[in-house]
Amino acid sequence: MPSSFRGLPPLVWTLFAGSIVNRIGYLVTPFLVFLLADRGITGSDISFVLGALGAGHLLGPAVGGLLADRIGRRPTMLIGLIGSAVAQGALFTAPGVWTMAASALLLSTAGATVPPAAFALLADSVDTGWRQRAYALFNWGVNIGTAVAGVLGGFLAAHGYWLLFAVDAGSALVYATVVATRLREPARTAPTKASGGLGYGVVLRDRLMLLLLPLLGIQLFVYSLTEVALPLAVRDSGLSPAVYGALAAVNAVLVVALQPFVTAKLSGLPQLPVQAAGSALIAAGVALTGLADSVTGYVVSVVVWSLGEVAVAGIAASLVADLAPADARGRYQGAFSWTWGLARFSALTLGVTLYTGVGAAALWWGALAAGLLAAVAILGLRTRIAQRTEQDLDLAA
Template sequence: MTTTTIRSEAATPASDALGIAALPDQPRPAQPSASRPSRQSRPSRSRAPLSVFAGFPRAIWVVFAGTVVNRVGFLVGPFLVFFLGSRGIPSSQTPYVLGALGAGNLVGPAVGGWLADRHSRKLTMLAGLLGTAAAQGALFAAPNVATMALAAIALSATATMVSPAASAILTDDVGPARRREAFALIGWAVNIGTAVAGVLGGYLAAHGYWMLFAIDAGTSLGYAVIVAMLLPADRTRHDASQTPESLTSASQTLAAQSSDSPTSAATPTSSGYGIVFRDRLTRRLLILFAVQLFIYSLTESALPLAIRTDGLSPTVMGLAAAVNAGLVVALQPLATTLVSRFPRTQVFLTGGILTTTGIALTGLAHTPTAYAATVTIWSLGEVIIGGIPASLIANLAPATARGRYQGAFSWAWGVSRFLALAAGTTAFTLISPAFLWWTALLAGTAANIGIMLLSPAIDRRTSAIDEPATR
């Protein structure tokens, strides 16, 4: 739960090292107008599962490779609770640092989306990645709870700047008919890296937490190098997106949306987030997505607390992360191929039910095997949903506001993560674990019903650009 066309270039030695050179250069499609979006051909359903990701432009594979590298270093977050314990931070003060980590999510996505639209996708990603590496070092060196909280805010703020710019690149370079697959591909990259991190994390945590921070910072720098070397500057493409023709197309899109968002008064030339939050359908979707993302974020905050409360070692958290990532890595290509044959709303609701149920069942788990079983359930839901929410937001966005729409989606994730890290952990420690897990079950069910009720409006808005799910 990241505006100009990136040009295809000849493979460099660095791209050879990443395996990107083997990918054929893709002709860059013209920037699609908002009123007549381009379509990319969809791979045949009869091909092997991995073929669902074939034919994407080179820039998508650059983001894919960088995401894998970066997520291999996703070590500090899952083990932060255990790190704080090793520094003598009592459980009663843990929510302060976790809440601060969540607070940065309220700033980073909004800044990242605005910078991506206003200035440069590439420079926004570089600023976020370099800032993340610096903040990792600051968090490790922080001497007390107050300085840890400040470093945690900086860490999450810079880290969440990256996603809106990267997502905007996907939206720019992939036609509406294949955006779901593109976002599923990046989700797959996240879990490939996380699978490796899950295997390494428990071992490294047992031998010194400094290694977690060092690898996390190093992989952020590695992603920054990939972006700097392989992703072309996008200023020219961004300037082109602001031509009178593109603004006219965006105006036409907003006019077409008026039947579903009659309160929208934003103009496509607006540089702020009014264009997003005056879109009634998008606003409602973001609220419902935020509820679902809050529940999912409990796997980062409340799940480690539950494991620690049961007296289990950090290696159990590593096992949980490995089970989740391993299932997504193994099943995502196949699932993306299979579920695309069914109506999107049915697919999304099925995945939402599995995710909500699996996470709520954490309250009944007290052994490594039980935790692995609950992780398996919500991981299957994650696989089924893969790519749908972000691609929906992408398809609702005017061409001139893609970064801000993705920034708003990332901001919704940030709000959810903040609440999970702050309110979720507080409810767990001060009220009761059972209260938190029952709340997750009821809230997730309500969100699923809400999305089902909005599905006719979503279909009306996206019918002109979506490839019908059942064809």
């Protein structure tokens, strides 16, 4: 194992292992459209169910961040994981569109409560200088699990959709067991009314976070186009769905193979320049999709944005953790996760609308411009972030 991950506490490795198990169970969502069609649900009814699924990714982070600070990281993770398992069963047995939409909302909401609590727990357990590496390791676990799920999902779906639900629910319960039996939550500062302990006011009053989160959101929106608009581009090039599957595999292999070594090389460098450079690579790779019309062209674009993804791994969450007061880490990570959810939702709506309505070129080159401008703007916050984090370190000392 590269030196960048050595020295991390056991809790981080436990969360790493849990993230692999949990992500291996991320099977139902990618195949949900096929399941709905198999049950005779088509057209606007599919959009209704998928819309409910997307809404949960906005509701869950806000709830998860709040609960993480109120009742604790471990209880919040357990609520989310057990709730996910219950929702899997509800979704599979749901008799109609409305009940499926309600189950999909519960599923995504419960699942999205977990990351803010897990990220806050990492911040509680790791000193500032090691947080990027801890978050990068966690991200690596997610990608390992995703790679396995990509292979496993197709096999299980061919033998019955019920297997997807069974594995999803089972993986959530296994992770919940790990959280309940292996994780010990460090002592933390309880939120108080004086420090904004009643809700997200503490985040909304933080002017630096209000500048940083939208810029991160733009970068996350650009990255989310790789999941949303790339399949449309592959289809419009006359290529088969198998090509998109192969491109996803290229991304997974690159991230899993390179993440530990790239983190080892970059972890000693200043975070914001690395974040800006990696985000610029992602934007450039996404824009190259607009020039691709063959498998080779698409592979080149995927390699470019995958390298950017590896470079920025863990940095954004680490920045948010460093800026958060000790008693508000859950809500700060909840706000960051909510930004992530909003970016994905915007890619599904605005991104697809631009692609189909205005034209693919407007989307790809607009994404490049937005990504580069956001990277430059984040660099412009470098002094303010440094002053804030250094001041916090002085106070802690």
